[in-house]
Amino acid sequence: xxLLDEDKIIDLSELFKIFGDSTRIKIINVLLGKCxxxxxxxxxxxxxxxxxxxxxxxLKSSKLVKxxxxxxxxxxxxxxxxxxxxxxxxxxxxxxx
Amino acid sequence: xxLLDEDKIIDLSELFKIFGDSTRIKIINVLLGKCxxxxxxxxxxxxxxxxxxxxxxxLKSSKLVKxxxxxxxxxxxxxxxxxxxxxxxxxxxxxxx
DNA sequence: CTTTTATATGAATAATTGTTCATATATTAA
DNA sequence: TTAATATATGAACAATTATTCATATAAAAG
Numbered sequence: 001x002x003l004l005d006e007d008k009i010i011d012l013s014e015l016f017k018i019f020g021d022s023t024r025i026k027i028i029n030v031l032l033g034k035c036x037x038x039x040x041x042x043x044x045x046x047x048x049x050x051x052x053x054x055x056x057x058x059l060k061s062s063k064l065v066k067x068x069x070x071x072x073x074x075x076x077x078x079x080x081x082x083x084x085x086x087x088x089x090x091x092x093x094x095x096x097x
Numbered sequence: 098x099x100l101l102d103e104d105k106i107i108d109l110s111e112l113f114k115i116f117g118d119s120t121r122i123k124i125i126n127v128l129l130g131k132c133x134x135x136x137x138x139x140x141x142x143x144x145x146x147x148x149x150x151x152x153x154x155x156l157k158s159s160k161l162v163k164x165x166x167x168x169x170x171x172x173x174x175x176x177x178x179x180x181x182x183x184x185x186x187x188x189x190x191x192x193x194x
Numbered sequence: 195c196t197t198t199t200a201t202a203t204g205a206a207t208a209a210t211t212g213t214t215c216a217t218a219t220a221t222t223a224a
Numbered sequence: 225t226t227a228a229t230a231t232a233t234g235a236a237c238a239a240t241t242a243t244t245c246a247t248a249t250a251a252a253a254g
Contacts, residue, residue: 009126010119012187017117023212025110026103038231051213053232063194072221072230082190089186090109093179097160120242135201148243150202169200169251 018062019086023047023055028078028087031065035077115159116183120144120152125175125184128162132174 019025026045030036036044042052056076059065064083067076078084116122123142127133133141139149153173156162161180164173175181 008191009123011191013117013119013122015187015190016113020110020114020117022107022110026106029106074231086186086190089183090112093183094105094108096179171201
């Protein structure tokens with residue numbers, strides 16, 4: 001295995017690691033096709049504002065979500081259709097195990 | 098969110114968690130289109146036999162790999178094309194961040 | 195039968211990580 | 225300006241997890 005590939009493999013595992021947490025995957029799930037503020041996300045998935053905010057930071061720094069500020073609210077949305085595709089492919093896999 | 102869906106979301110995060118470890122993703126990578134025994138896997142990815150065996154057990158119990166015994170060797174291979182698809186979709190995502 | 199080779203596994207350790215709690219920052223309203 | 229609301233963040237704690245080391249099992253060879 002080439003060294004460059006090895007680096008990319010590590011990056012790949014880190015990408016999947018982001019999807020591999022129940023709070024984060026719940027956040028991604030509620031953001032499918034939507035754009036919600038932090039409190040709406042927290043209420044929808046029944047987690048504390050703080051926990052959600054911490055995980056949103058991780059999702060943002062991994063470039064899986066983006067946000068825009070509207071007044072005092074911050075609205076989050078999925079970065080691109082890749083995120084949705086990965087989510088949905090995994091979802092389909094579960095049906096066929 | 099329905100309760101059944103919530104359970105499935107948890108399962109989904111657990112699926113991605115399996116992909117979210119560098120040793121396991123390296124194993125999946127070397128098994129793309131191949132079938133290798135434990136020692137070959139370990140040598141290829143430069144990890145100890147024990148570490149690889151431990152991770153193979155996790156991959157197997159998650160149904161991402163299967164194996165067949167040939168003499169004293171145990172040959173591992175990817176369970177189905179889903180595993181490959183998920184790996185490759187993630188891989189492509191990395192190119193477009 | 196004994197030795198060698200391949201793999202599996204349990205215990206221990208180290209490291210990572212997610213949540214909570216308290217608090218800080220920022221925006222809007224009164 | 226002061227109070228209220230929305231979000232972010234640092235520290236601490238708890239829980240999970242991956243590796244190593246030693247050893248067990250199992251198959252083949254001598």
